[in-house]
Amino acid sequence: MPCFADRKRVVIKIGSSTLAYPETGNLNIRKSRELVEVLADLKNSGKEIIFVTSGAQCVGAAKGGFLQKPKDTPSKQACAAIGQSELMKFYSESFEQYNHKVAQLLLTRDVISNETRRNNVINTFNKLFELNVIPIINANDVVSIKQLDFDENDTLSAIVAALCKADLLVILTDVDGLYDDDPSLPTSKLIPEVDRITPEIISMAQGSGGILGSGGMLTKIEAAQIATEAGIDTVIVGNKDPRILYQLFETENAKCTFFKGQEHGIY
Ligand code: GLU
Numbered sequence: 001m002p003c004f005a006d007r008k009r010v011v012i013k014i015g016s017s018t019l020a021y022p023e024t025g026n027l028n029i030r031k032s033r034e035l036v037e038v039l040a041d042l043k044n045s046g047k048e049i050i051f052v053t054s055g056a057q058c059v060g061a062a063k064g065g066f067l068q069k070p071k072d073t074p075s076k077q078a079c080a081a082i083g084q085s086e087l088m089k090f091y092s093e094s095f096e097q098y099n100h101k102v103a104q105l106l107l108t109r110d111v112i113s114n115e116t117r118r119n120n121v122i123n124t125f126n127k128l129f130e131l132n133v134i135p136i137i138n139a140n141d142v143v144s145i146k147q148l149d150f151d152e153n154d155t156l157s158a159i160v161a162a163l164c165k166a167d168l169l170v171i172l173t174d175v176d177g178l179y180d181d182d183p184s185l186p187t188s189k190l191i192p193e194v195d196r197i198t199p200e201i202i203s204m205a206q207g208s209g210g211i212l213g214s215g216g217m218l219t220k221i222e223a224a225q226i227a228t229e230a231g232i233d234t235v236i237v238g239n240k241d242p243r244i245l246y247q248l249f250e251t252e253n254a255k256c257t258f259f260k261g262q263e264h265g266i267y
Contacts, residue, residue: 007167013052013157018239025062035242040098052137052157056083080141101133106140125164154219158226169234176238177257224259234259
């Protein structure tokens with residue numbers, strides 16, 4: 001695996017299972033703070049950080065008094081609306097401790113198909129980079145309609161990486177990367193590097209997204225496919241300790257799966 005020290009513009013995607021307690025849906029404050037600290041420090045080192053975060057629905061469900069994440073669309077959307085402002089309050093205050101400013105971008109899938117909207121988003125990204133502000137992205141769940149829009153944030157992170165011409169996409173998740181079989185089996189092996197996403201690779205991406213998240217390994221591989229086809233190197237890495245991100249940028253031996261961006265990828 002290469003060392004990514006030279007990558008400047010980096011999209012980092014975090015799922016609900018990194019940010020919230022599975023038992024309650026409440027924000028895991030310790031883990032979220034550790035993550036913010038690492039991201040703030042990476043920004044201090046000169047990187048442009050673009051942060052794609054889920055968690056609105058589960059944090060909103062907990063705050064809204066639901067005993068578990070609801071399944072019907074109006075409740076999910078209400079939870080997203082409650083949780084998103086909670087998340088942003090937390091991020092804004094936490095990044096502020098390190099003197100970093102943040103901005104919220106809630107996106108829908110038409111940023112791909114609608115040229116005007118796409119250009120608006122790209123222009124916003126560019127201005128935020130100029131202003132040295134960390135863009136924090138989630139899907140705009142309140143106006144999203146399932147099947148037509150982002151039902152999970154893995155795809156969203158790949159599209160964001162392509163829109164802002166990122167040098168690297170990093171997807172954190174609850175396993176260390178792609179395994180050749182069910183990761184809970186002791187015989188399964190981590191695949192360190194993937195040159196091309198073949199049907200065989202896709203068949204390895206089995207398993208579900210757990211209680212909180214919406215995507216499993218499959219949606220992460222699909223995201224890696226979108227990003228690598230756009231020429232963007234992609235890494236899937238474990239979320240247990242956010243300091244793994246330092247290893248990614250400082251060493252060649254971080255435990256993860258690296259998907260090589262295609263050379264003539266089209267943004
Ligand atoms: N936009 C959803 C949220 O913030 C993402 C759901 C997911 O990827 O788990 O809750």
